[in-house]
Amino acid sequence: MALRTPIIVMGVSGSGKSTIGAALAAAFGVEFIDGDDLHPSANKAKMAAGQPLDDEDRAPWLQIIALRIGAELAEGRPIVVACSALRRRYRDQLVAYAPSTVFVHLVGDPDLIADRQLGRTHEYMPVSLLASQFDALEPLEEDERGIRVDVRRDPAEIVADVRDALGVLDEGAPDHG
Numbered sequence: 001m002a003l004r005t006p007i008i009v010m011g012v013s014g015s016g017k018s019t020i021g022a023a024l025a026a027a028f029g030v031e032f033i034d035g036d037d038l039h040p041s042a043n044k045a046k047m048a049a050g051q052p053l054d055d056e057d058r059a060p061w062l063q064i065i066a067l068r069i070g071a072e073l074a075e076g077r078p079i080v081v082a083c084s085a086l087r088r089r090y091r092d093q094l095v096a097y098a099p100s101t102v103f104v105h106l107v108g109d110p111d112l113i114a115d116r117q118l119g120r121t122h123e124y125m126p127v128s129l130l131a132s133q134f135d136a137l138e139p140l141e142e143d144e145r146g147i148r149v150d151v152r153r154d155p156a157e158i159v160a161d162v163r164d165a166l167g168v169l170d171e172g173a174p175d176h177g
């Protein structure tokens with residue numbers, strides 16, 4: 001199945017956005033962009049210092065991602081992006097230039113996600129910020145175009161679930177923009 005719409009893989013730090021995003025992009029044969037790499041350096045420094053980002057910090061970062069998704073789609077290239085997209089208003093900003101975008105929300109228990117964070121290394125994100133990520137998180141809502149996925153499942157199973165769910169979403173929404 002060819003990918004027709006952009007995908008944003010969302011969720012708290014350590015939920016598997018980079019892992020699942022890269023796997024989805026490989027499965028669909030499209031480009032993968034990790035939102036981590038697009039943070040202004042001031043944001044990275046703030047997180048590295050153990051301080052959570054606020055709305056003002058995230059706004060320019062979200063705009064960079066939104067513009068990139070829209071520009072790629074305008075050229076006929078739906079892409080897969082990993083972006084925490086923790087709040088509803090962030091997601092609304094992210095899809096402003098590509099309303100067909102589908103969110104894949106990686107849902108998991110704080111203890112499991114903390115364990116996974118401890119098992120990896122990250123350029124700037126300390127495990128101490130995980131609680132603030134859950135505090136900020138506004139889960140994907142019913143009226144948003146998206147899919148919830150349980151992070152206890154294997155990445156290959158998650159990719160298969162997303163493929164299936166995209167087929168169903170496509171049937172219900174023939175008008176992509």
Ligand SMILES: Nc1ncnc2c1ncn2[C@@H]1O[C@H](COP(=O)(O)OP(=O)(O)O)[C@@H](O)[C@H]1O
Nearest residue numbers: 013014015016017018019116120151153154155
């Ligand atoms: N579905 C999964 N099952 C098992 N381990 C996973 C799964 N998804 C991610 N991981 C592991 O959890 C850790 C965090 O994943 P990562 O992709 O870096 O998350 P994020 O990009 O959301 O911070 C990594 O070590 C990764 O290999």
Ligand SMILES: O=C(O)[C@H](O)[C@@H](O)[C@H](O)[C@H](O)COP(=O)(O)O
Nearest residue numbers: 012013014018036053058084125
């Ligand atoms: O909005 C935010 O607070 C950040 O985007 C944050 O959610 C993100 O988690 C970090 O950039 C670390 O990256 P990982 O999510 O890959 O750990």
